[in-house]
Amino acid sequence: MTAPRLDVFPAADWPERVAAELADRLRERPTARLCLPTGDTPAPVYAALADAAARGAVDLARATVVLLDEYLGLEPSDPARCDARLRRELLDRLPAAPAFHAIAVDDGDPVAAAAAHDAVAAAGLDLTLLGLGANGHVGFNEPGSGPDAATRVVALAETSRELAHVRYGAARTPTGGITLGIARLLASAEIWLLVTGAGKAAVLARTLEGPEGDDCPASFLRRHSRLRVLADEAAATALSGAR
Ligand code: PGA
Numbered sequence: 001m002t003a004p005r006l007d008v009f010p011a012a013d014w015p016e017r018v019a020a021e022l023a024d025r026l027r028e029r030p031t032a033r034l035c036l037p038t039g040d041t042p043a044p045v046y047a048a049l050a051d052a053a054a055r056g057a058v059d060l061a062r063a064t065v066v067l068l069d070e071y072l073g074l075e076p077s078d079p080a081r082c083d084a085r086l087r088r089e090l091l092d093r094l095p096a097a098p099a100f101h102a103i104a105v106d107d108g109d110p111v112a113a114a115a116a117h118d119a120v121a122a123a124g125l126d127l128t129l130l131g132l133g134a135n136g137h138v139g140f141n142e143p144g145s146g147p148d149a150a151t152r153v154v155a156l157a158e159t160s161r162e163l164a165h166v167r168y169g170a171a172r173t174p175t176g177g178i179t180l181g182i183a184r185l186l187a188s189a190e191i192w193l194l195v196t197g198a199g200k201a202a203v204l205a206r207t208l209e210g211p212e213g214d215d216c217p218a219s220f221l222r223r224h225s226r227l228r229v230l231a232d233e234a235a236a237t238a239l240s241g242a243r
Contacts, residue, residue, distance in 0.1 A: 004193075004208065004227040006239075011232040014196060018230050019048035021192075023058035025127060030062045034098075035121065035128035035180065037068040037139065038085040040167070041194050042131060046086075050093035061096035066121050068130070069139040069179040070103035071164060072110055072153070073172070080170035103178050110153045114178045118151035121184050128188035132195045135159050136203055136216030140179035147220040149181040182220050190226040193218065198234040205238035 009017040022045070026032055036042070052058045070082045078084065083102035091097045101120045104113040130138045135157055141149055142157040155176055156164075165173040185191065195204050207218040208229065214220075221227050 002225045002227075004222060004224075004229050006208075006229045006231065006236070008231050008233055008236045011196065011234060014230075014232040015044035015048040018045045018192075018194065019052055021230070022049060022129075023052050026058050026060060026063060029126060030059065031064070032126045033064045033066065033124055035066045035068055035125045035185070035188060036086060036090075037129055037131045037194075038082040038089070039131040041196050042129060043089050045129075045194065046090035046093075050090055053094045059096065060094055060098040063098040064101070065091070065098050066101045066125060066180075067103055067117075068128075069177055070105050071156075071170070071174040072105055072176040072178065073174050074164075074170055076106055078171050080164050080168035080174075085168070105178060110176075110178060114152050117178065118180070118184060121151065121180050122187075125184075125188035127190045127192065128185055129192050129194060130185070130218075130221075132193055132200055132203060132207065132218055133157075133160065134199060134203055136206060136218050138182070138185065138193075138218045138221065140177040141182050141185075141217045143215050143217060145182055145217040146214050147186065147223060148183050149217070151179065151181045151184050153178055182217060186220070186224055188224075191221055191224050191228070193221060193227065193229045195229065195231040195235040197232070198237065200231075200235045201238040204229070204231060204235050205240070209240060 164170040212219045
């Protein structure tokens with residue numbers, strides 16, 4: 001197993017540093033197929049990336065964006081919807097938007113929607129960005145998810161339900177979702193795990209330095225030879241440095 005690359009940036013310029021790295025990748029490969037998450041961690045990166053695009057420093061027009069996960073049971077207009085949030089925080093702010101593959105959760109057949117979205121991701125992902133759940137989840141691969149987990153309909157962990165309602169402002173508390181599975185994420189050519197804040201320090205240490213296990217699904221990302229962790233200083237404080 002190759003040790004993941006770890007980049008630790010000061011919190012004050014973490015979003016700009018990550019956005020600049022992303023802009024570099026897009027310059028190398030303007031047609032990149034990106035899997036993108038939503039959440040409070042990537043939001044400032046998207047703001048910085050949109051600012052860079054407005055300055056003409058990066059162009060996503062020829063890229064393709066594949067959404068990582070989506071809630072079931074929220075109205076399309078719900079502010080917590082992952083597709084709405086990604087549009088609001090990034091796609092709608094770009095001078096020229098990339099192709100965007102949302103997850104068809106409004107069509108009444110979640111199993112079919114998961115299969116269709118998996119097929120989109122299976123066409124290839126050059127780079128997958130992920131946030132890290134305080135419970136060790138990536139996407140909605142909640143604890144109990146193994147490395148072979150497929151793209152599927154899932155029940156949300158209690159903490160994820162609360163997060164949607166209390167912090168992300170969902171009108172109601174969603175109980176389920178659709179997520180790209182860990183196996184599909186591991187098939188991406190490259191994975192960047194974004195982690196900020198002291199509240200994520202323990203789970204980041206668990207992810208990188210604890211035993212691999214389905215109590216912390218993010219730990220399976222270490223199987224990937226091109227896993228890169230982009231953390232701020234607060235999130236990195238519990239790492240031993242002994243990796
Ligand atoms: P956050 O969520 O980026 O809003 O902290 C991460 C997650 O729970 O996946």
